[in-house]
Amino acid sequence: xxxxxxxxxxxxxxxxxTQLSEFIGYGMKRALSIVQADLSRVLSEFGLRAVSxxxxxxxxxxxxxxxxxxxxxxxxxxxxxxxxxxxxAGRNLIIRAPVAQDRRRHALMPTPAGKKLAVAARAAVxxxxxxxxxxxxxxxxxxxxxxxxxxxxxxxA
Amino acid sequence: xxxxxxxxxxxxxxxxxTQLSEFIGYGMKRALSIVQADLSRVLSEFGLRAVSxxxxxxxxxxxxxxxxxxxxxxxxxxxxxxxxxxxxAGRNLIIRAPVAQDRRRHALMPTPAGKKLAVAARAAVxxxxxxxxxxxxxxxxxxxxxxxxxxxxxxxA
DNA sequence: TATTGTTATACTCTATAACTATA
DNA sequence: TATAGTTATAGAGTATAACAATA
Numbered sequence: 001x002x003x004x005x006x007x008x009x010x011x012x013x014x015x016x017x018t019q020l021s022e023f024i025g026y027g028m029k030r031a032l033s034i035v036q037a038d039l040s041r042v043l044s045e046f047g048l049r050a051v052s053x054x055x056x057x058x059x060x061x062x063x064x065x066x067x068x069x070x071x072x073x074x075x076x077x078x079x080x081x082x083x084x085x086x087x088x089a090g091r092n093l094i095i096r097a098p099v100a101q102d103r104r105r106h107a108l109m110p111t112p113a114g115k116k117l118a119v120a121a122r123a124a125v126x127x128x129x130x131x132x133x134x135x136x137x138x139x140x141x142x143x144x145x146x147x148x149x150x151x152x153x154x155x156x157a
Numbered sequence: 158x159x160x161x162x163x164x165x166x167x168x169x170x171x172x173x174x175t176q177l178s179e180f181i182g183y184g185m186k187r188a189l190s191i192v193q194a195d196l197s198r199v200l201s202e203f204g205l206r207a208v209s210x211x212x213x214x215x216x217x218x219x220x221x222x223x224x225x226x227x228x229x230x231x232x233x234x235x236x237x238x239x240x241x242x243x244x245x246a247g248r249n250l251i252i253r254a255p256v257a258q259d260r261r262r263h264a265l266m267p268t269p270a271g272k273k274l275a276v277a278a279r280a281a282v283x284x285x286x287x288x289x290x291x292x293x294x295x296x297x298x299x300x301x302x303x304x305x306x307x308x309x310x311x312x313x314a
Numbered sequence: 315t316a317t318t319g320t321t322a323t324a325c326t327c328t329a330t331a332a333c334t335a336t337a
Numbered sequence: 338t339a340t341a342g343t344t345a346t347a348g349a350g351t352a353t354a355a356c357a358a359t360a
Contacts, residue, residue, distance in 0.1 A: 016230040019218050020211055023286055024298065025192040027305035029207075032189055033232065034312050035182040050186075051350095054177055061176050068318065073173040075190065077352065082320060096319095104318040104359045129180055135311030140304055141181065147293065147301045148184035154292030155191050208327095225341060234329065239343060253342095261336045261341040 035132065042128040046121045047091070051076070053121055055084055056110070059094050060118040064107045066099075093117055192289065199285040203278045204248070208233070210278055212241055213267070216251050217275040221264045223256075250274055 020026040043053050071078045088094045093114035096106035133141050177183040228235045245251045250271035253263035290298050
């Protein structure tokens with residue numbers, strides 16, 4: 001049963017973080033968690049997680065790159081990439097091809113199945129974003145994308 | 158030594174994720190990790206993490222709320238809140254006050270030290286955001302904040 | 315000596331189930 | 338029966354050090 005005890009300082013509990021929402025970082029974190037929940041649901045139909053979708057997409061777009069390059073691109077540790085690559089290779093979505101000039105390196109190459117899955121998953125992710133961000137106008141979506149890009153470029157330099 | 162092997166498909170490795178950057182979610186994730194790294198550095202001077210700063214801020218702003226209410230506000234599990242509250246209480250920043258009307262509940266109250274730390278930490282976080290987002294104009298910062306808020310409100314409904 | 319991929323490991327974060335005391 | 342806080346635990350995710358093969 002609802003009572004005055006369910007209120008805090010006269011506010012409903014679903015607006016209790018107003019002060020924190022003044023911080024862009026907090027807004028980003030809460031927004032991202034909404035996106036991630038929906039994205040995970042979408043990608044699970046392809047047997048992918050966000051990080052494996054990202055890895056596969058980059059390998060398809062840049063065939064022949066090495067694990068170190070991929071780790072740098074995704075900002076994850078090389079060591080943590082190993083099992084991810086194992087997973088994709090185990091499903092025959094990519095292969096670790098030997099590099100003649102440097103036998104330490106593996107050239108990551110997508111298989112036909114990997115390319116096909118990447119294309120299908122990308123379409124699903126595009127639909128997911130279109131639906132999820134339909135609450136924003138096209139202009140607002142572009143603005144948001146642009147501001148995030150601008151911030152990333154400037155702040156990581 | 159640099160060589161043609163350091164390039165992938167004729168691009169430098171630091172722009173290898175262009176395709177993924179078309180996704181707002183990807184942009185959010187990468188932007189957030191930059192913010193989090195800087196925020197962690199700033200808050201460590203107060204012995205706080207992002208989540209403990211958030212919890213303390215909410216308790217200061219809404220004294221008397223219960224752990225369940227706080228967990229709902231921060232979107233974390235009640236079970237995972239316990240050690241966080243233990244930590245803040247152990248440092249005498251908050252207390253778990255008994256609630257006369259319902260002895261199952263704890264009213265979370267900030268101590269004077271907790272209020273003082275929250276104010277100081279908030280000022281530091283404001284400075285951190287001002288500096289970090291100085292690469293965006295004031296208008297752009299407001300736009301970003303507004304778009305994140307609008308998305309959160311619409312998408313979580 | 316340095317780099318690439320790898321293994322092992324530890325630490326944090328998060329999610330779930332079950333318990334207790336209260337209602 | 339249901340709820341608030343708690344405990345225990347398992348699964349992700351992430352960070353670090355050290356190793357073998359190769360440069």
